Amino acid sequence: MTRDHLERAPSRDDPDRMPRTELGKAQWTDEQRIEFLRRRKARNWLLFAALAVFCVMIYGIAIIKLHEYGQMW
């Protein structure tokens, strides 16, 4: 990002700024903050697991295809 972009970036108090989930600024109780963190962590693990399975599948397909047929397609 250039200096020009930084200068034109909306400030925190800009009314047009899109609301973002910022832990420090959110109007949450402590329980809600803990729950938010728990859900985010669980979602990240799910995404990680999905990507890992996807990688294993691609790897497995490649190995088997190349070994059994000598080509991918």
Add this chain to the structure above:
Amino acid sequence: MNASTASFTPPLGAEPKDWIALLKPRVCSLVVFTGAIGLVIAPGHINPFLALVAICCIALGAGAAGAINMWYDADIDALMRRTAKRPLPAGRIEPGGVLGLGLVLSVFSVLLLAMATNLVAAGALAFSIFYYAVIYTMWLKRRTPQNIVIGGGAGAFPPIIGWASVTGHIGLLPVLLFAIVFFWTPPHFWSLSLYAATDYEKAGVPMLPVVKGAKHTRLNVLAYSLLLLPLSISPWLLGLTGRIYGLTALVVSAVFAVLCFGVFADRQDEAGVSLTGDKPARRAFKFSLLYLVLLFTAVAVDRLV
């Protein structure tokens, strides 16, 4: 700090189970089952790992179509008691995320299946996603009471995809299995819609009981179950399966027809509304699930024994 940011309380976000719910896991389980049977009964050999990937792709494709369906139908889902708690109408997930998930999984599942098996299977999967998401969900569902008759085709593709994954072409047996699921769908769904008609009416979905009334629906449930009887034994009559399948199909189809006759002959008022709390319809709906499981298990057992 201005007022709008000060009062902003961000949502807590969705649980992983909400994202999984978007893929309609219960529908997926039936689709995976029929797809796996298609794969098992196909002549020829497929590496077990590639077979597993093919089944995963069928599940992902069905899930992707389910997510697109939930994205498109969020407005009517919010009006129906059965679907109001789904992640999108309940506001736990943004619509854009749901559509994104559906589209990404659609592309991934088709490409992965093409890579693991062949283009015929991948093409059939792509068409089944298109059929469910566009032809059924966007076109038919809100327009005609025959929505689930034609839309039933979407759920009937998995045996064809499974078979094509092994053979690279589409044979007569998977086409007959397609036809069986196709003709099974109307009595299955209309039995359910008989006791969920008020929900559909509230949402403005033209299900048969809403548009033509319960009496007409009962007649149609019976008619389709009778059509299913000869169709289900046709693989046996054509010599494509053995006696195990033939006898199982004959028995379960006869039981299903008897239960559907119970739906037709249920104690009802002049409009066809049940006076028994739709007990026969509930029984027929439950058995319809078992029907498909028994029938497809019989095809596999018949082929393996």
